Structures are given as structure tokens and as C-alpha cells.
Amino acid sequence: MKLLFDLFPVALFFAAFKLAEMDPAAAAELATHWFGALAAGGEIGPKEAPVMWATVATIAGTALQVVWLLLRRKRIEPMLWISLGIVVVFGGATLWFHNDVFIKWKPTVLYWASAGGLAVAQFGFGNNFIRKMMGAEISLPDVVWLRLLMAWIGFFVAMGCINLAVAFSFPLETWVNFKMFGSMGLMLVFVVGQALWLGRHLPQGEN
Structure with a gap:
């Protein structure tokens, strides 16, 4: 369920882009009417309309996530606040x-x-957030928790580099598809690999 929640803005980005791409002229007219004031010059052209709609959808989707959690009085993780800030700044x-x-x-x-x-x-503070998230479910030696943390750090750094490579080496449409399916696929492969690796380090009773 959490995975679906996390993917919500990405799915909106993909859907909005593909829908606007079907009729760029109509998408541009609607975009100019509804949020042209957010764009310099007040007018959005057909060529840029799909990514504009996708950007607005992502900002709205991330904001809705925050509002949904606030209404349910659930804890909002710091990364969601950071994500909202980043998407507002870069999307804006x-x-x-x-x-x-x-x-x-x-x-x-x-x-x-x-x-x-x-x-x-x-x-800086001696807090292993991966251990905090998973420590209640499994017991591992300190060195394994540290290696797992380093694996996540390396994965995030690599994903950032891969995103730039796809975004600036291929057409926009390819990047949009990668953002929806490629990133999710790489995350799935990493999580499955993590589970297999952890299985080697779990105490016998937890395997």
C-alpha cells in the first residue's frame, strides 16, 4: 500500500503527460487558460503543454499526499516534506x-x-535510518546494518546519475517512460537483491 502511495505523483505525471500528448493543441489551450499565469508570458505552446500538465499534476499529487496525511492525523515523513519542496521549486x-x-x-x-x-x-549523528525502519522486524549485526545503509546510499546516488543520463541523452518521451517504469523496475530489482542478501545474514530462526 505504501508503494502505491509513494508512486502516486509519478503515476499522475505519466498519465497527465500521455493524455496531453494525444492532443497538444487542446492541451496547450487548456493549460494557458488554467495556469498560464504561472508561466512567463502567460501562454503555453503545444510543444511544451504535455510536460507542463505533467508538472502541475506532480505538484498537485505531492501536495495531496501531504493533505491526506494531515487530515488523517498521520505522521508525515521528512522526505515527503522535502519532496514537496523540491517539486514546487523545480516544477515552478x-x-x-x-x-x-x-x-x-x-x-x-x-x-x-x-x-x-x-x-x-x-x-553526523550516529542514526541509521534503515535500521530504524526495519529494526523492529529483523535482527542483524551492526556491521550488516551499516552495509545495508551504504547500499541504499549508493543506490540513490546511482539512480540520480541514471536519471540525468536518460533525461539528457534521450527524447523527452523516453525519459517520461523511464521515470514511470524504469525507475520502478530498478527499485524492484534492488529491493529483491536486498532481500536475498539479507537472507544470508538473518539468524537461523528468522530465515
Whole structure:
């Protein structure tokens, strides 16, 4: 369930882009009417309309996540606040400057912020957030928890680099597809690999 919640803004981005791509002229007209004031010059063209709609959908989706948790009086994780801040800043710049470069950088900034947050917490304050999230379910030696943390840091750094490589080496449509399916696929492979690796280190009774 949490995975679906986390993927909500990404799914909105993908859906909004694909829908607007079907009729760019109509999408541009609607975009200009509804949020043209957020763009320099007040007008959005057909070529840029799909990514503009996708950007607005992502900002709205992330904001809805926060509102939903607030209404349910659930704890909002720091990374969700950071994600909201990043998408508002980079998404807002995309809208204002009519430039998809900013929104392409957004996933990388979020990945690297996650890696930096994990590293600062561990090496600055001695807090292993991976252990905090999983420690109630499994028991592992300290060195294994540290290796697992380093694996997540490395994964986030690598994902940030991969995102930039796809975003700036391939057409926009390819990056949009990668953002929805490629990133999710890589995350799934990493999580499965993590589970197999952890299985070797669990006490006999927990295997």
C-alpha cells in the first residue's frame, strides 16, 4: 500500500503527460487558460503543454499526499516534506521558464537529497535510518546494518546519475517512460537483491 502511495505523483505525471500528448493543441489551450499565469508570458505552446500538465499534476499529487496525511492525523515523513519542496521549486521553475530541464533534474535532486540525508544522519549523528525502519522486524549485526545503509546510499546516488543520463541523452518521451517504469523496475530489482542478501545474514530462526 505504501508503494502505491509513494508512486502516486509519478503515476499522475505519466498519465497527465500521455493524455496531453494525444492532443497538444487542446492541451496547450487548456493549460494557458488554467495556469498560464504561472508561466512567463502567460501562454503555453503545444510543444511544451504535455510536460507542463505533467508538472502541475506532480505538484498537485505531492501536495495531496501531504493533505491526506494531515487530515488523517498521520505522521508525515521528512522526505515527503522535502519532496514537496523540491517539486514546487523545480516544477515552478519549469512552468515559469517554459523549460523541462528543471523538472528533469527534480528526481536526481530528490535521490541525492535522500542519499545525503542518510549519510549525514549516520556519520553526523550516529542514526541509521534503515535500521530504524526495519529494526523492529529483523535482527542483524551492526556491521550488516551499516552495509545495508551504504547500499541504499549508493543506490540513490546511482539512480540520480541514471536519471540525468536518460533525461539528457534521450527524447523527452523516453525519459517520461523511464521515470514511470524504469525507475520502478530498478527499485524492484534492488529491493529483491536486498532481500536475498539479507537472507544470508538473518539468524537461523528468522530465515
